[in-house]
Amino acid sequence: MPPPRPTRILLGVSGGIAAYKAAELIRLLRAEGVELRVVMTAAAQAFITPLSLQALAGGEVRCDLLDPRAEAGMDHIELARWAELVLVVPATADLMARLAAGLADDLLTTLILATTAPVVLAPAMNHRMWRHPATQHNAALLAARGVRLLGPAEGDQACGESGPGRLLEPAEILARILRRPQGPLAGRRALVTAGPTREPIDPVRYLSNRSSGRMGYAVAAALAGRGSRVVLVSGPTALGPPAGVERIAVETALEMQAAVLERVATCDLFVGAAAVADYRVADPAPEKLKKGAAELGLRLVRNPDILGEVAALARPPFTLGFAAETERLEEHARAKLAAKGVDMIAANRVGGETGGFEREENALLVLWRGGRRVLPLCPKPLLAESLVDLLEERFGAQAASQDP
Ligand code: C5P
Numbered sequence: 509m510p511p512p513r514p515t516r517i518l519l520g521v522s523g524g525i526a527a528y529k530a531a532e533l534i535r536l537l538r539a540e541g542v543e544l545r546v547v548m549t550a551a552a553q554a555f556i557t558p559l560s561l562q563a564l565a566g567g568e569v570r571c572d573l574l575d576p577r578a579e580a581g582m583d584h585i586e587l588a589r590w591a592e593l594v595l596v597v598p599a600t601a602d603l604m605a606r607l608a609a610g611l612a613d614d615l616l617t618t619l620i621l622a623t624t625a626p627v628v629l630a631p632a633m634n635h636r637m638w639r640h641p642a643t644q645h646n647a648a649l650l651a652a653r654g655v656r657l658l659g660p661a662e663g664d665q666a667c668g669e670s671g672p673g674r675l676l677e678p679a680e681i682l683a684r685i686l687r688r689p690q691g692p693l694a695g696r697r698a699l700v701t702a703g704p705t706r707e708p709i710d711p712v713r714y715l716s717n718r719s720s721g722r723m724g725y726a727v728a729a730a731l732a733g734r735g736s737r738v739v740l741v742s743g744p745t746a747l748g749p750p751a752g753v754e755r756i757a758v759e760t761a762l763e764m765q766a767a768v769l770e771r772v773a774t775c776d777l778f779v780g781a782a783a784v785a786d787y788r789v790a791d792p793a794p795e796k797l798k799k800g801a802a803e804l805g806l807r808l809v810r811n812p813d814i815l816g817e818v819a820a821l822a823r824p825p826f827t828l829g830f831a832a833e834t835e836r837l838e839e840h841a842r843a844k845l846a847a848k849g850v851d852m853i854a855a856n857r858v859g860g861e862t863g864g865f866e867r868e869e870n871a872l873l874v875l876w877r878g879g880r881r882v883l884p885l886c887p888k889p890l891l892a893e894s895l896v897d898l899l900e901e902r903f904g905a906q907a908a909s910q911d912p
Contacts, residue, residue: 513686516543518591518625520616521561523551525666526598526632526675531556533597533678534564540686545587547571547616549603573615584615588622595685596620598632598675599657601643607655608646628656630681635671639885648869651887658684658893662884672884684893692904693896694735699768699775699825700728701782701814703743705761709806710793717783721745723830723870724781726892728753734896736777741767743782761785761811768814775825777903780815780850783832787811819849826903828895831855841875852876852902854883854895874898 517537521530530546537544546561546569558569570578570587582590596603596616603616607629612618620627629650637643638660651657659676676684702724706714721742728740729750738753741764749755758764761784772778787808797804815829827850831841834857841855854872871885872895883894 514542514593516590516592517545517685518587518594518619518623519544519546519565520549520594520596520599520603520620521546521552521556522549522596522598522600522603522616523554524598524600524632524675525555527552527555529675529678530597531560531564533681534561536678536682538564538566540682542686545570545582545590547587547619549614549616551600551602570615573618584618585622588619588625591619591623591625593685594620594623594625594627595630595681596628597630597678597681599629600631601633601637601640601646604629604631604643604646604650608649626654626656628658628685630658630676631660631673632675633660633673634665634667635669635673638673639671644869644885644887647890648887651889656893657887657890662882672886691734691900692907693731693777693900696736696776696903697774698728698731698736698738698777698779699741699771700724700731700738700779701741701743701764701768701784702728703745704783705743705764705785705811706759707761707785707788707811708759708792709789710795710797712796715785715787715789716744717785719743719745719783721747722888723892724779725750726889727779727781727895729889730892730896731777731779731899733893734900739771739775741771741782761788761814765812765814765817768818772818772821772825773823777828777899778815778818778825779828779899780818781830782814784814785811813848815850816848819851824849826851826899826906828852828854828899832858834859837873838875838880841873845875845877851906852899876902 544565546565548571562569606617612621661674661676662672663674664670703721704717704719706716708714725747728738732738732752740753740755756767788811790807790809819827829850831844831853833840837855841853845853853875856872869887872883874881
């Protein structure tokens with residue numbers, strides 16, 4: 509189920525050059541009938557005045573934690589309770605660091621510690637500050653605690669440089685938090701595979717791989733957030749099922765294949781994010797193998813290519829596959845797009861510095877026939893949102909072209 513549309517939003521503004529865009533966002537939110545309370549950090553007031561935001565928000569803007577006059581009205585705990593959503597636009601590197609550390613050294617950070625409402629941040633900063641390991645670590649930590657990050661976008665920056673760190677446009681932020689239920693993925697059925705598979709050698713041992721399942725789970729959660737009905741066929745992982753997603757637990761590639769083929773005919777979308785073992789043991793031993801001989805051979809046989817089978821169906825859903833490559837990323841991923849006959853491939857480099865298995869962040873090169881897009885390094889939940897934005901775009905374009 510898509511999250512309900514918030515009607516009472518606490519808007520935090522922290523101190524970066526993009527703070528002026530908060531004014532436009534306030535105007536858009538008010539036009540949607542959202543009730544707003546605005547809280548500014550000290551640094552935000554160096555970029556835009558509380559008076560400007562107050563005039564647009566139609567109510568008092570608060571800046572101080574220890575303000576006896578303001579606290580006599582709605583005190584900060586009441587304000588934290590009042591909010592149905594806390595949205596921070598822009599969120600600076602400093603604010604993210606303070607939130608990651610759990611500080612409560614001003615009104616905004618105190619409110620965010622005190623609230624039980626969902627917290628959404630729209631980061632904006634110089635691209636080197638965004639890419640810095642400290643900021644990436646803070647972003648991943650906040651995302652793991654359930655904070656949703658929107659953006660940053662990539663492009664020209666106020667400092668004259670270019671890269672990931674631009675604030676998303678206010679209209680884009682509005683669309684993401686007040687997501688209309690009629691987006692192209694709403695009401696669609698999506699099937700997602702995730703995690704590793706385990707191929708038994710004997711009753712206690714198996715062949716497997718290092719997939720954590722995080723990327724597939726994040727894509728399933730992002731699809732559910734767009735109103736899709738999501739079934740997640742998952743190999744063994746340490747993760748809990750995402751809210752609003754039906755999870756089917758499997759162990760082996762053959763079990764995963766059966767679970768997928770049973771359900772795929774009624775699906776509009778298929779996302780193959782599982783790291784399916786390419787081979788299984790031909791004859792798993794019925795009893796625990798005993799050590800004895802100096803050498804032991806295992807005969808392996810090929811597993812079915814689940815994604816390839818789904819894409820080859822007579823009436824296939826829209827298919828998105830992943831490609832983990834150690835070299836010549838684009839060339840190999842383009843070849844995979846054609847060989848498997850899928851609609852989109854999200855490729856990432858493995859074995860290098862920029863993410864992959866068992867990591868909290870990743871970067872992707874997404875390819876489709878006639879197009880490509882780079883999704884820069886960021887925490888997997890945030891990357892999944894950007895990937896699903898692209899999926900929405902391509903799926904929407906395909907659905908529109910098939911309409912009579
Ligand atoms: O061929 P390769 O394993 O590199 O392809 C990766 C993509 O194919 C991933 O999307 C993965 O989920 C899917 N796959 C599959 N079944 C297999 C092997 C891979 O669905 N047996």
